[in-house]
Amino acid sequence: MSTMAISKSVVLTCLTLTMGCWNGVFAAEYAVSGFGTVGGAISDQATVYQRYVDDTGTLMRDSLLGVQLDAKFNDQWGATTQVVIAPRSDDDTGVDPQFKWTFLSYRPTNDWFFRLGRLSLGGLLNQQNMDVGVSYDMARLPAEVYFVSSYYDYDGASIAKTWSTTNYEITLDGSFGVQNSSVRTYDNGSKAAVYIPGKISGGALVLTINDFDRALVRAGWHMTDLEPDDPGGFASTVNFVPLGNGQYTLGKPEYTSRIRVNSFFLGTRFPLGEFMAAGECIAVIPDNIEPAPPYIGGYVSVSRQLGNWTPYLTHARIWTTEMDTWRKVRGATPVPQFGVAQADIDNAASSMLVSDQNSWMLGASYAFTPKQKLKAEVMRTHVGERASMFDGDLAHEDVMIYSLSYNFSF
Amino acid sequence: MRANSRLSKAPFSARPEHQKLSGYWGALRRHGAQVFRIITGYFFLLGFLLAGLSSGAVAEVIVIGHESWGTTDVFDKNMMSRIYTGRIVQVAGMSVQPVNMKTGDVTRAVFIKDILRQSDDDYVAYWIVRRAIGKGAPPVEMNTVQEMIDFVRSTPGAIGYIDASQLRPGIKTLLTLP
The missing domain is CATH 1.20.5 (Single alpha-helices involved in coiled-coils or other helix-helix interfaces)
Structure with missing residues (x-):
């Protein structure tokens, strides 16, 4: 039985157990909860940002609805299923219900926690609760850091060990699993998004230290292998054919059937006088893949609670450490008789995952209750040479994005 | 004039x-x-x-438990805080069954303020996150003091809290606040 088949069986088993409890088949306590966001965003550019945001406005980027069923069989065993209705992750059109969490949990003692099923590897401060908008104050978690977070939902297992001292709680979380996912790129020449489906397998180690109050530090390491469904593999090396006089065109790329990616996370949040400060950074290091060179992302954010209001200011940045290959691809000469048209060069350049952008976000949340929040944000994103989160050839431009959302849980 | x-x-x-x-x-x-x-x-x-x-003019809040709690020396504010935030599920080999009063109840507000050193809103927000990331569900909520007392009296491992004036036979005092 293949790994994917095993993981699907586990997920289905967990789902069956959870639904069985809900229908009274198994004697257990159960609870239903949910969350949702109705969010709109609009920018001042026709170039689409983060799949949906442009100057016509959209509800697709931030809106979702999630329902969670928690079943407790006894003091040690339980099960959880979480379904989220949100835009599809392998297509820019349409909305799909997706199983985000479906796992069996076992907690034999205070310090050990085992989970088996569909879960998130974790690592970023709000990665595991990023769909629950009411659980944080920012209108949207900085894409410069969080745009890869969907690749960390896995079918697998997680083991967590906790150590408690008088003042601190230290948790080491280890997990591994597989998932079917798609890597999204954008072909500027053909003006279309391209999804490359594949299997992602890997594991993570995440260390969290918190002081039982509001301060927290988290560090993590993910190691993942990407294998495309296409037997041709991923393009790994871009080749160039010299044409003389310093000119060159694109040659046939080399392909690989597997890409290894190491990702490192570091994040913290802590009170700073009357303010709360938070910051995270991520370094994603693919192994020798020229179309997706290593990059670093990070943000710092300061907020202050004033009654029901929490205004905040955030600065985020992402940059690719090596952009020479991308620059060279853009500078290639089209040679139609060699089968290299300008559109091919544009597609090759725009499909490369390189980024050079930074954002300033000024926003505020208003908490009607702990379960209802209204958020508004103005964001200015500066694009340097290229930002792969934009669908199109945007360079050295400022983009304004306005967001408003209503977030709730029940 | x-x-x-x-x-x-x-x-x-x-x-x-x-x-x-x-x-x-x-x-x-x-x-x-x-x-x-x-x-x-x-x-x-x-x-x-x-x-x-x-x-509600709460005079004194006491933390109560089922009579199965043999020793009460292990219970201090630190332990209570960890129980009510889901970090501790067993004490001295016994599973804990903490229960809360409904949001808005005066005794609940006093308990959360004293034990967890936070507001009820922050406590509710904490459990929204913890539940969303699959790390458990908040303690069950009781509608009335009598429900709280009945649950604690009849459930081994149960822990709750009431106004000291409402203490009844058959339940044990684990901690007195403040």
């Missing part, structure tokens, strides 16, 4: 005594202090009454 006209420009302190104490304003001045004391008294009395209604 009448001597007691409001248009008199002389400062009050410089006016003859009969001007200070005659007419409508004079009457107000004569009885004003007394009226003010009466109004203020009623205001504070009303305030105390309303405060009593809104706060």
Whole structure:
């Protein structure tokens, strides 16, 4: 039985157990909860940002609805299923219900926690609760850091060990699993998004230290292998054919059937006088893949609670450490008789995952209750040479994005 | 111009005594202090009454447990905080079954403020996150004090909290707040 088949069986088993409890088949306590966001965003550019945001406005980027069923069989065993209705992750059109969490949990003692099923590897401060908008104050978690977070939902297992001292709680979380996912790129020449489906397998180690109050530090390491469904593999090396006089065109790329990616996370949040400060950074290091060179992302954010209001200011940045290959691809000469048209060069350049952008976000949340929040944000994103989160050839431009959302849980 | 006209420009302190104490304003001045004391008294009395209604006038909150809790020495505020935030599920080999009163209950507010050193809103928000990331569900909530007492009395490992004046036989006091 293949790994994917095993993981699907586990997920289905967990789902069956959870639904069985809900229908009274198994004697257990159960609870239903949910969350949702109705969010709109609009920018001042026709170039689409983060799949949906442009100057016509959209509800697709931030809106979702999630329902969670928690079943407790006894003091040690339980099960959880979480379904989220949100835009599809392998297509820019349409909305799909997706199983985000479906796992069996076992907690034999205070310090050990085992989970088996569909879960998130974790690592970023709000990665595991990023769909629950009411659980944080920012209108949207900085894409410069969080745009890869969907690749960390896995079918697998997680083991967590906790150590408690008088003042601190230290948790080491280890997990591994597989998932079917798609890597999204954008072909500027053909003006279309391209999804490359594949299997992602890997594991993570995440260390969290918190002081039982509001301060927290988290560090993590993910190691993942990407294998495309296409037997041709991923393009790994871009080749160039010299044409003389310093000119060159694109040659046939080399392909690989597997890409290894190491990702490192570091994040913290802590009170700073009357303010709360938070910051995270991520370094994603693919192994020798020229179309997706290593990059670093990070943000710092300061907020202050004033009654029901929490205004905040955030600065985020992402940059690719090596952009020479991308620059060279853009500078290639089209040679139609060699089968290299300008559109091919544009597609090759725009499909490369390189980024050079930074954002300033000024926003505020208003908490009607702990379960209802209204958020508004103005964001200015500066694009340097290229930002792969934009669908199109945007360079050295400022983009304004306005967001408003209503977030709730029940 | 009448001597007691409001248009008199002389400062009050410089006016003859009969001007200070005659007419409508004079009457107000004569009885004003007394009226003010009466109004203020009623205001504070009303305030105390309303405060009593809104706060429930909790004298002392005690943490209670099922009689199966053999030793209560292990329970301190630190332990209670970890129990009610889901970090501890077993004490001395026994599974804990913590229960809360409903949001808005005065005893709950006092308990959360003292044990967790946070507001009820922050506590609710904490559990929204913890539940969303699959790390458990918040303690079950009881609608009335009697429900709380009945649950704690009948459930091994149960822990709850009540106003000290409502302590009944058959349940154990684990901790007294503050």
